[in-house]
Amino acid sequence: MPDQKNVPQCEFLFVHQEIVDRVNQALPSEETLFDLAELFKVFGDSTRVKILYVLFEAEMCVCDIAQLLGMTQSAISHQLQVLKKSKLVKYRREGKTVFYSLADDHVRAILGQGMDHVTE
Amino acid sequence: MPDQKNVPQCEFLFVHQEIVDRVNQALPSEETLFDLAELFKVFGDSTRVKILYVLFEAEMCVCDIAQLLGMTQSAISHQLQVLKKSKLVKYRREGKTVFYSLADDHVRAILGQGMDHVTE
DNA sequence: CTTTCATATGAGCAACTGTTCATATATATA
DNA sequence: TATATATATGAACAGTTGCTCATATGAAAG
Numbered sequence: 001m002p003d004q005k006n007v008p009q010c011e012f013l014f015v016h017q018e019i020v021d022r023v024n025q026a027l028p029s030e031e032t033l034f035d036l037a038e039l040f041k042v043f044g045d046s047t048r049v050k051i052l053y054v055l056f057e058a059e060m061c062v063c064d065i066a067q068l069l070g071m072t073q074s075a076i077s078h079q080l081q082v083l084k085k086s087k088l089v090k091y092r093r094e095g096k097t098v099f100y101s102l103a104d105d106h107v108r109a110i111l112g113q114g115m116d117h118v119t120e
Numbered sequence: 121m122p123d124q125k126n127v128p129q130c131e132f133l134f135v136h137q138e139i140v141d142r143v144n145q146a147l148p149s150e151e152t153l154f155d156l157a158e159l160f161k162v163f164g165d166s167t168r169v170k171i172l173y174v175l176f177e178a179e180m181c182v183c184d185i186a187q188l189l190g191m192t193q194s195a196i197s198h199q200l201q202v203l204k205k206s207k208l209v210k211y212r213r214e215g216k217t218v219f220y221s222l223a224d225d226h227v228r229a230i231l232g233q234g235m236d237h238v239t240e
Numbered sequence: 241c242t243t244t245c246a247t248a249t250g251a252g253c254a255a256c257t258g259t260t261c262a263t264a265t266a267t268a269t270a
Numbered sequence: 271t272a273t274a275t276a277t278a279t280g281a282a283c284a285g286t287t288g289c290t291c292a293t294a295t296g297a298a299a300g
Contacts (some may be wrong), residue, residue, distance in 0.1 A: 010183035010217070011278065022190060023177040028235070033169050035238045036231070041164030045288075046157040053153065057143045062247060063130035068140060075289055077248055082288095096246045096297050097130070106237040111156070113233045115148070116227040118155045130246060135242050165258075182277060195259055197278055202258095216276045 042086045043110065047071065049080050051100075052107060055089060059101035155210075162206045163230065167191065168199050172227060175209060179221035 002019060027033075050069050054060060060068075066076040080100055083089040088107050092099045102108065147153075162168060170189050174180060180188075186196040200220055203209040208227050212219045222228065 007159050010181065010187075019168045019178045019180070020184065023188060026177050027170070027173055032235075032238060033173065034166050036234050037164055037166040039234050039238055040160050040169070044157055044161030044164040044257095046154050047288080049157045049160070050147070051154050053147055054143050057146050058139045060139070060143075061130065062142065068143060072290075074249085074291080075245070077246095078288075081248075093297090096244090098247060106233070106240075110230070110233045112207075113226070113230045114156050114159050115152075117230065118152060118159055118229065120226075154248080167258080183275095192260075193277070194279085197276095198258075201278075213267090218277060224273095 017030045039086065042082060042088060043114070045079070047075065048083060049111070051076065051079060051083065052088065052102065052111060055100060056108065056111075059092070059099045061097045061099050065100070126145070140165045159206065162202060162208060164233070165199070167195065171196065171199060171203065172208065172222065172231060175220060175222045176228065176231075178190060179212070181217045181219050185220070 028036075043052075047069070051065060053101075054065055054068055060081065062077055063073055065080075066073045069076065080089065083100075084091065087105050089100050090103045092101070124216070148156075163172075167189070171185055174185055174188055182197055182200065183193055185200075186193045200209065201213075203220075204211065207223050209220050210223045212221070
């Protein structure tokens with residue numbers, strides 16, 4: 001962030017200096033906030049959300065997911081790589097087939113919180 | 121979705137027909153899943169996450185937020201409109217100034233769940 | 241070794257996103 | 271009314287994203 005802290009753009013900055021200080025202390029690091037946004041970005045796509053919901057129920061191979069969602073194998077595989085990179089899913093090879101499943105219960109918790117907000 | 125349900129692309133689809141049926145039942149509606157992804161999309165940007173974290177601490181006017189984050193008033197205002205449209209923040213006018221605050225505690229809960237996953 | 245099947249991956253493209261810049265709106269004050 | 275301040279907003283542009291298509295990789299079977 002540029003050093004503009006002492007160049008107020010409105011009179012309220014100094015009126016609320018205590019609040020500004022408190023916020024600055026409470027604000028997580030730039031890196032943490034970036035990672036957090038990156039995480040939510042992964043959840044911010046219909047296809048990926050669908051894949052995660054499918055894996056809620058059972059581990060599943062790539063082509064079954066594609067079949068279920070009516071999408072191409074390539075599209076699903078690309079998105080599974082995104083989910084894998086974010087450590088939201090894990091996989092298990094069995095012969096020619098690769099089975100994907102949810103990495104842990106955080107995924108359920110996050111989706112659940114979002115669902116609460118959407119369906120209320 | 122195209123009607124490809126009876127054109128298996130791999131042998132596992134029919135081996136796991138029961139699972140496919142169960143998943144199809146458990147899967148929320150297309151519209152709900154779309155809304156869910158749209159919600160997470162809003163959280164999927166550093167600037168917006170920062171704004172929300174700032175509002176965690178206190179209601180704040182546009183220019184104070186811009187000041188705090190070292191960004192232009194315009195950029196912050198644009199993002200506040202996005203957050204407003206998603207009903208994640210509310211605002212209160214006081215003379216020339218507009219104060220923004222979190223709309224409800226869902227926002228905290230969702231960010232908190234994400235933070236758990238990021239900081240573990 | 242060759243073929244087949246399931247999956248992964250790179251290039252290319254259209255659609256979307258976040259910022260900047262210029263300007264408009266709204267409120268208060270002289 | 272004219273001016274100043276705080277915020278909102280539209281256009282434009284660069285950067286990103288998700289899909290398709292073609293092709294590559296990996297594993298099992300002939």
